[in-house]
Amino acid sequence: MTEQLVLGRRVRTYVRGPRTLVEIVRSMAGHGDRIYYAYEGEYLTYAEAHARIVRLAHWLLEAGVEPGDRVGVAMRNYPEWPVVFWAAVSVGAIAVPLNAWWTGRELAFAIEDCEPVMVFADADRLERLKSTGPGSGPMSIGVRTRGVGDLDLEDILHSSADGGIVSPDLPEVALGPESDATIFYTSGTTGFPKGAVGTHRNMLSNLHAVRFRSAAAALMRGEDPADLPRRSMLLAVPLFHVTGCHSIMQPTTAAGGRLVAMHRWDPERAVELIAREEVTAFTGVPTMVLELLDAQRRLGVELPTLKYIGAGGAPAPPEMVRRVTSQLGIEAGNGYGMTESSALAVATSGPLYRAAPDSVGRPPPVTDVKVVDEAGRTVGVGESGELWIRGPNVVRGYWNRPEATAEAITDGWLHSGDVAVVDSEGTVRIVDRIKDVVIRGGENIYCVEVEDALYEHPGVLEAVAFGVPHERLGDELAVVVVTRPGFDLGVEAIEAHVGERLARFKVPTRIYLRTDPLPRNASGKLLKRSVREQILVAETTGGEGPGA
Known part of the structure; x- marks a missing residue:
């Protein structure tokens, strides 16, 4: 180990080992016919994966991708996922893995935020993006689909091989340990996801x-x-x-x-x-x-x-x-x-x-x-x-969010x-x-995001979201909704409303409807903890939830 200045911060770093992710990609060729990726009866060897990564990396440069450009990845854990990821970071692009469980609205927000030059997506994700309406947007590369995206990944890989891109080596691109490599979106307390920018x-x-x-x-x-x-x-x-x-x-x-x-x-x-x-x-x-x-x-x-x-x-x-x-x-x-x-x-x-x-x-x-x-x-x-x-693992900050980074x-x-x-x-x-977040089966759900979605319904007067213990999932999401007079609002309508706006895992599993106002202190601040305690006490004693 040694101590050095990294992004203006003095931290300890490792002396040995790869300096950039490109070194991992280059090492893949040495594993030859060993199986790299198995998926539902399909098998991709290291040699095959490396050849595809090399072809795609050369194509990305020919397509005009430059270091620092964002390349979106929106698909299931198909064998194409690592191929696209490794190819993107190998040419200096910033790989942006997009949550495959997001709705079209959520995907559209992230794409508008980071402005990728292209997005590699499977049929489901492309369909969701189309549902957000027409627009210029980035180039779409279809994965395991024909004719849905602007281009198809398999066509690119085959045309690259047939068109003369047969180099066994990755293209030479100047990269260093502090070059940006990834943007992973994490839900924010403001209700909007923030892109955490990670370096090599x-x-x-x-x-x-x-x-x-x-x-x-x-x-x-x-x-x-x-x-x-x-x-x-x-x-x-x-x-x-x-x-x-x-x-x-x-x-x-x-x-x-x-x-x-x-x-x-x-x-x-x-x-x-x-x-x-x-x-x-x-x-x-x-x-x-x-x-x-x-x-x-x-x-x-x-x-x-x-x-x-x-x-x-x-x-x-x-x-x-x-x-x-x-x-x-x-x-x-x-x-x-x-x-x-x-x-x-x-x-x-x-x-x-x-x-x-x-x-x-x-x-x-x-x-x-x-x-x-x-x-x-x-x-x-x-x-x-x-x-x-603190350490070399801490990201440099949030994409275009200097205030959030400083906080x-x-x-x-x-x-x-x-x-x-x-x-x-x-x-x-x-x-x-400390944060107002529910971790349901490993997925972060920020309560304000759910509350914001609820308030978009004309029949919701007040809403509060919080986590309650679950033996298997750790937490599950509960909401208490105060309905507006004149609206006949039921649990199924709430589920459908949230499900249209947010990913399925963010749809509350416990919904309590009431007509009385939610409790607040003298300054008008909502007493969320009090509401949550009422729920937990009622369920422990076999009583009814608040306002039920």
Whole structure:
């Protein structure tokens, strides 16, 4: 390690390892006929993937894409997803993975915000974009569809090969560790998503963090990290999230491992794939882990190749590590991070996790954490406060949002929005949440976004959204709606209204309708906590919700 100035911040960085993501792409050719990506019976080798990436990279330059241009990716976890991503970052473009669960309205907002020169999208996403109405917009490249987009990816790849683009090498483009590489959108407290801009160094910092965690766990088991076998990873989380892209796709690609992608999450199908494809590791949100354990027990299928299960993206119940260890007899891990920390900021696994199952672990060597009070002063060991994070993994800021960047990052320290406690050994425990956000099965839902959508209905006078505990999902979304006089508004109408405006996972699962005003304090501020407590007390005692 060394200490250097990165984007005006003095941080520790790794001396060895790739400096840009291009080095990972170049290494892919050396893995030849080894399977890179398996998807529902389709298999893509490293040699095939590398050839497609090279062809597409050359085509992007011929199409006029320049360093810093944005290239959108809006599709399922098809084999084309990593091909497009790696090709874009290899020519200096900024890859913008768009949430495939968004509505057309949400997709349109992100595209208008980051102004990509082109968007690679599958049929469903192209259809949603068309539903927003006519407009110039970026060039659309269809994936697994014919005649829907302006161009088709397969035609581009074939024409590139037939038209003379047969170079086995990537084009030479001047890039460095601080070159922008990605924009991942994260929901904002204003109700509008913000694009977190990550550099090549940011993303590669996560690669080092994953390697460090694996090596540390191996040493604690008495094994040599150099002898660790290549992983075959079950990819069940979306690549448009940093967990899927940074923590699963990137390290697996860099190590020459196999990615086994699912069309959609189904725990029994996951058990089948793990057994058939000889999967060695799986990482998902805690809900998925628990469902996988239930399915394995229900089906009675032995999984001898599976050696590791990790969780992230949402709080993991302590019972999870105990179940993984007792039921499967394998190692479990947990991690904490966010889009703005390029995924992993803190991690734990093996004996450390078993000893402290309520923790999220410790930061890697180049990352610092501290706990501060409301004034930004560091609190004592064992005292609670907001967790702040600093290191080469912290993004440079939000796309075209200087004020939001200044609010989120202070002198290189990223404000997590979570309340934590750090003990004398540096182990972090997350104890509460500051931000008005619901994490449902690993997906962030900002309450104001849902409330804004509700207020667009003419029959809604007042609305409040909040999270309530759920055994599997961590949280589920509840709303209390005060209806306007003269409107006969029902639960189904609310669900339909929100579903037309926001992604399906943001549609509330508990809806309480009332006619009385919501409680407010003397200054008129809504007492959201009071409303939430009424709901929880009523459900615990078997009573009715507020205004029911």
